[in-house]
Amino acid sequence: MTTTAVRTPRARHRRDGEVMTEHIKIDPQRGGGPPRAEDACRVGVMRRIAAAKLKYCGLEALTDMVMLLVSELVTNAIVHSGTTEICLRVVVRDGFLRIAVIDGMPGRATPRHADDNAVSGRGLLLVESLVEEAGGSWGTSDGGAETWCRIPLETPSCPG
Numbered sequence: 001m002t003t004t005a006v007r008t009p010r011a012r013h014r015r016d017g018e019v020m021t022e023h024i025k026i027d028p029q030r031g032g033g034p035p036r037a038e039d040a041c042r043v044g045v046m047r048r049i050a051a052a053k054l055k056y057c058g059l060e061a062l063t064d065m066v067m068l069l070v071s072e073l074v075t076n077a078i079v080h081s082g083t084t085e086i087c088l089r090v091v092v093r094d095g096f097l098r099i100a101v102i103d104g105m106p107g108r109a110t111p112r113h114a115d116d117n118a119v120s121g122r123g124l125l126l127v128e129s130l131v132e133e134a135g136g137s138w139g140t141s142d143g144g145a146e147t148w149c150r151i152p153l154e155t156p157s158c159p160g
Contacts, residue, residue, distance in 0.1 A: 019090040019097070020053040022046060024074075028082050035078045043074050046088050053090065062097060065130060065151065066090070072127050073101040073147055081105040092153070096136065100148040 024046065026039045034040070047067045054063050070088060077086045081103035089100045131138045131149045138149035 016093045017091065019057050019059065019092060020050060021087065021089045022049055023085060023087050025085055026078055026083070028084055029079055035075070039078050040075075043071055043078070046074050047071055050088070050090060057092075059092075059097065059153075062151070062153075065134065066097070066099065069099055069127055069130065069149055069151075070101075072124070073099065073149070076124060076147065077101045077103040095153050096150040097153060098148060098150045100146050102142075102146045104145050 024042045026042065027036055029035055029039070035043075047070050050066055050070045051063050054060055054066060059066075074086060074088060077083070083103040083105045085104070087100075087102040089098075089102065091098050091100075127138055127149060131151060134151045136149060136151035138147075140147050
């Protein structure tokens with residue numbers, strides 16, 4: 001019997017460039033509580049815009065993962081930054097899709113381990129896990145004013 005390693009198909013976007021840049025205005029949030037209902041709705045809007053732009057660019061194979069990453073990164077910025085404007089930028093460069101959420105507020109985004117009964121606090125841990133599983137990376141830049149992740153457009157092949 002012969003075994004063949006099969007690559008999971010990913011996006012076939014051939015050129016580098018911007019997929020989207022969107023700005024949203026929010027009310028400043030303090031204290032890490034839940035966001036205002038209006039601001040929470042903006043997270044869903046950003047997810048849907050990202051999904052539409054991915055489809056338009058021929059990157060629909062990445063939609064599920066990107067929607068989850070956008071949701072977690074934008075929510076994190078709304079809840080923790082204290083800013084009034086958030087920018088979501090998605091670009092293709094050098095075989096990777098880069099998602100960046102810029103809130104303009106310095107501070108280090110770090111994953112934390114929420115206790116079993118917590119209803120929040122797992123967003124960046126989820127981002128870290130998804131991105132690493134896909135063979136990508138994540139981090140912050142500009143003194144923490146930008147949180148980003150990169151995922152490969154092609155799935156790494158299976159060893160052996």
